[in-house]
Amino acid sequence: MASFVRAAAVASASAPEVVPDLALPPAGGDWTKRAETIARAVAAALKSKAGLPQSEWQQLPCLVGSSSHFIGAREAQPDATLGPPAEFAVQLARWFDASGAAMAVNTACTSGLTALGLARDMVESGACPHVLVLGVELANRLTGAGFAALGLLSATTARPCDPERDGLVLGEAFGAVVVSGSGPWRLASVEIKVDPSGFAAPAPNEAVIAKVMDAALSAAGWKEIDLLKLQAGGSPIGDLAEARAVRSTFAALPRMVSLKGAIGHTLGASGPAELALLLDALARGIVPPTAGFARVDPELGLQPQAADATSIRRVLFNLAGFGGHVASLALEKT
Amino acid sequence: MTYLVAPTVLRIAPDAMAARTRERFGGELRRAGSFAQLCLLGAQACLDSAPERTSLGVLWASRHGARAAARTALQEAASGEPVMPFTFVATQPHLAATLLAQRSAPVARAAFVHVEPSDWPRLLGLAQTWLASCEQVLVGWVEEAAEEEAHQSDWCVLQKKPGEISCEPLREARGALPSTSADWLARVAAWTAAPREPLALRGGSEAWRFAASR
Numbered sequence: 155m156a157s158f159v160r161a162a163a164v165a166s167a168s169a170p171e172v173v174p175d176l177a178l179p180p181a182g183g184d185w186t187k188r189a190e191t192i193a194r195a196v197a198a199a200l201k202s203k204a205g206l207p208q209s210e211w212q213q214l215p216c217l218v219g220s221s222s223h224f225i226g227a228r229e230a231q232p233d234a235t236l237g238p239p240a241e242f243a244v245q246l247a248r249w250f251d252a253s254g255a256a257m258a259v260n261t262a263c264t265s266g267l268t269a270l271g272l273a274r275d276m277v278e279s280g281a282c283p284h285v286l287v288l289g290v291e292l293a294n295r296l297t298g299a300g301f302a303a304l305g306l307l308s309a310t311t312a313r314p315c316d317p318e319r320d321g322l323v324l325g326e327a328f329g330a331v332v333v334s335g336s337g338p339w340r341l342a343s344v345e346i347k348v349d350p351s352g353f354a355a356p357a358p359n360e361a362v363i364a365k366v367m368d369a370a371l372s373a374a375g376w377k378e379i380d381l382l383k384l385q386a387g388g389s390p391i392g393d394l395a396e397a398r399a400v401r402s403t404f405a406a407l408p409r410m411v412s413l414k415g416a417i418g419h420t421l422g423a424s425g426p427a428e429l430a431l432l433l434d435a436l437a438r439g440i441v442p443p444t445a446g447f448a449r450v451d452p453e454l455g456l457q458p459q460a461a462d463a464t465s466i467r468r469v470l471f472n473l474a475g476f477g478g479h480v481a482s483l484a485l486e487k488t
Numbered sequence: 489m490t491y492l493v494a495p496t497v498l499r500i501a502p503d504a505m506a507a508r509t510r511e512r513f514g515g516e517l518r519r520a521g522s523f524a525q526l527c528l529l530g531a532q533a534c535l536d537s538a539p540e541r542t543s544l545g546v547l548w549a550s551r552h553g554a555r556a557a558a559r560t561a562l563q564e565a566a567s568g569e570p571v572m573p574f575t576f577v578a579t580q581p582h583l584a585a586t587l588l589a590q591r592s593a594p595v596a597r598a599a600f601v602h603v604e605p606s607d608w609p610r611l612l613g614l615a616q617t618w619l620a621s622c623e624q625v626l627v628g629w630v631e632e633a634a635e636e637e638a639h640q641s642d643w644c645v646l647q648k649k650p651g652e653i654s655c656e657p658l659r660e661a662r663g664a665l666p667s668t669s670a671d672w673l674a675r676v677a678a679w680t681a682a683p684r685e686p687l688a689l690r691g692g693s694e695a696w697r698f699a700a701s702r
Contacts, residue, residue, distance in 0.1 A: 221580065223602075228562060238551045239602040255610060258602040260553065261582040268599045275617040296565045300576030348546075348598050350589035354519060354577050477577075478586040479598070 157277040158337030158488065160284065161203035162430035165192050166327040169416030171442035171460065172431050175199040178326055181293040185226040189292055192328050193249040200250075204332045206284060214286040214332070215254035216247035217273055219266030221422040221476075223258060226294035250330075252286050263475035264346060265289065266329060266425030267483060271344040273333040289329040289426030297421065298324060306356060306389065312419070314386035314412035314444055315393055315458055317451040322387045325418020329426030339433060342468075342484040343373035352478020357392035362480050363399035363472070370470060370482035371403075379408050379484075380466040381441060383432055384458065385474045387414035388446065396472065397454035409466075410458040415446030425473055425481070432471070436463045436487075490616055491651035491701065492644050494538035495677040498530045499638040520587060521578020523554035527630045528587050530641025534626060535593060538645040545618040546585045546598040548628035548643075549611050549669070553581035553602055556632055588626075596622050605668040609694035613657060615646045623647065629669040642673040653680060654701040657694065664690035664697075 166174040176195050179188060201211060223239040243258040259269040266289025273285035291297075301307050301324060308321035333341065347369070349355075349362040371377065382400065386393045400407065413428045420427050435442045444458035471483040500508055509516050509525050512532065517525050527548065535544075557578035564571045577583070585598035597618060603610060608629065615625040628643040646655075653676070658664060667675060667689040676698055679687045686699035 225558070225562070229565070238604075239553060240551055240604045240607075243602065244604075255607065257607065257610065260580070260600050260602065261598070262580050272599060272601075272614060275614060279617045281613065281617070296561055296571065296576070296579075299565050299571040300561070300573075300579070303571045303573040303576055346597060346599075348585050348589045348595045350586060350595075353583060353586045353590065354574070477580055477583050478589070479582065 155278050155280060155335060157274045157333055157335065157341045159339040159341065159433065160332040160334035160337035161200055162331045162426065162433055163196050163199035163203060164327060164329040164427045164430035165196050166417040166420065166427050166431065167325055169445040171435055171440050172413060172416040173434060174431060185230045190249055193246055196328050196330050197250040200330045200332065210284060212251060213254050214252035214284055215276065215282055216243060216250065216252050216256040216286045216288065217269035218243040218246055218258045218288045218290060219269035219422045219425060220258060220290045221260055221262045221265055222291060222294050222297050225296050226292055229295055246288055246290065250286060260422065261475055261479045262477045263421045263424060264473050264479040264481045265422030267473050267481045268346055270331060270333065270425055271346055274341050274344055277333050277335060284332055284334045287331045287333060287426055289327065289423035291421045291423035292326055308388055311446060312388040312415045313446040314384065314388050314415050315451060315454055315456045316447050316449060319388040319390060319393060322389055322419045325420045327417055327420035327423040327427035329423050329430050331426045331429060338488055340486045340488055342486045343370045344483050345370040345373060346479060346481040349478040349480055357389060357395045358474045358478065358480050360395040360398040363396055363474065364402050366480045366482045367399060367403045367470060367472065370484045374484035376468060376484065379468045379470045381469045382408045382410045383428065383469060383471040384410055384412040385472045386412040387419045394454060397456050401455060409441055409461050410456060411441050412444045412458055415444055429471065436466055439464050489654050490619065490656060491647050491649065492653040492655045492698065493647060493651040494534050495644045495673050495680060496530060496534035496537065496642065497674045497677050498533065498641040501638050502633050505639065519574045519577065520583055521554060521557045523557060523578065523581055523632055524583040524587060526632060526639050526641050527584035527628065530630065530643045531584060531588055531626060531628055534643035534645060538624065541624040542594055543596040543623045544594050545622035545625040546588060546595055547611060547615050547618065547625055548630060549601045549603045550581060550630050551602060551605055552631060554579050605670060606692040608669040608672050608691045609657065609696055612696055619646060619648050629673065640670065644673055650701060652701060653698050655696055655698045658688060658697050661690045661693055661695035664688035664695035666690050
């Protein structure tokens with residue numbers, strides 16, 4: 155059995171031609187109430203796009219990808235007990251009015267895409283007809299402090315693939331995807347591998363990125379693609395490693411886009427969030443411009459740019475995560 | 489048919505962790521943090537007693553994950569002092585797969601999930617689907633001790649190649665013994681010592697049956 159993206163919705167920052175279903179409310183105030191408000195709004199947007207009967211919607215199992223879960227709520231109440239992340243997944247599912255099994259996935263920045271891969275397994279094995287996948291990363295101090303301590307943040311702004319890039323800019327997002335047995339985009343393959351050299355490394359190994367892209371293309375039975383969604387978030391060595399991998403994989407470079415200049419690096423949410431934004435843009439016939447990219451870095455040789463998307467059918471979607479998880483998703487328009 | 493091999497049940501007193509890690513790996517893996525070390529101790533012990541493999545999925549779960557590291561990192565962040573880099577690293581519970589890959593395990597795929605204790609059968613169900621692309625799937629339940637309890641690091645390997653214990657999900661959970669992530673594998677391991685009748689264990693609304701295959 156094949157699996158498909160049936161519908162996707164997202165709350166995030168925006169940029170020209172990068173249009174979320176809703177803007178995030180300002181951070182601050184009661185963290186949990188804000189999370190609930192965002193969750194319920196994304197749920198409403200997703201529900202109307204998915205068009206599932208209410209009885210099927212209510213039975214949806216829910217997989218939540220996040221690297222921080224409800225750490226933000228704990229920060230707001232320092233004396234509170236740190237609850238188990240599985241409870242966060244159950245709570246989110248409840249806000250989505252989905253009462254199937256809920257679990258939380260944490261593989262850092264690839265969490266949401268790992269959850270999508272598990273959802274694909276569940277649909278293709280026949281275990282579930284539909285699965286709800288959430289990617290959630292909401293404001294908290296610890297994540298920012300941790301990335302700052304590791305020296306990975308930009309002092310200015312995110313500039314993916316640009317010679318002036320100087321690090322990541324973190325962002326918030328709440329992405330949601332329904333994976334089903336039918337839909338407008340087929341999940342042709344999801345490849346996620348572990349880079350043995352990636353433990354606490356500032357960037358994944360280029361050979362591992364190339365291997366993962368090759369595996370995704372091979373599993374999909376493709377030699378060429380129409381569009382590559384880069385991981386590129388503006389990390390000096392991260393973007394370089396990905397560029398080298400891309401150049402070793404494709405004799406002729408495909409059209410490219412990075413979304414991290416538009417919404418920031420949304421870590422565990424980035425899979426579902428960037429997927430929702432990209433599929434929305436493609437549905438409008440547009441490959442969005444890469445915010446923050448101004449000119450080609452000769453060392454990278456990559457030139458992401460806005461384009462007409464009407465002929466795009468095959469998309470490769472890259473992500474790489476802190477701790478060595480590297481992912482590539484192949485999507486085909488049906 | 490799916491087979492379960494090398495059931496490995498580790499309970500480690502918190503004050504014995506450092507010595508156990510040094511004994512097994514020749515030194516403490518301080519940068520990885522206590523949760524990853526706990527994962528690695530159990531996972532490596534399980535792999536040592538399982539058959540050799542060419543490709544390995546690693547799928548493991550915890551209710552709380554790296555809660556000791558998370559607590560420390562939150563305290564550091566709340567104090568207004570900079571968070572120490574490796575305190576933050578240690579809050580990430582998924583690092584064990586990278587550490588296993590560094591130790592030559594042929595990790596083809598890996599995922600860490602948080603589940604409630606009664607939901608242990610779901611992990612077996614997911615692991616079964618991974619056997620379509622992995623020769624073996626290493627499945628684990630890891631929980632850092634709260635207060636005076638012992639740390640838990642329980643692991644087993646699922647594979648298609650025949651082994652001593654066959655296992656399968658049951659359509660009907662009624663009649664199966666209730667079990668949680670804290671005890672189901674220990675029960676299977678104890679039953680393996682003298683298996684007679686098949687063992688049926690239930691978690692939540694799902695159940696699995698374990699039977700001697702030889």
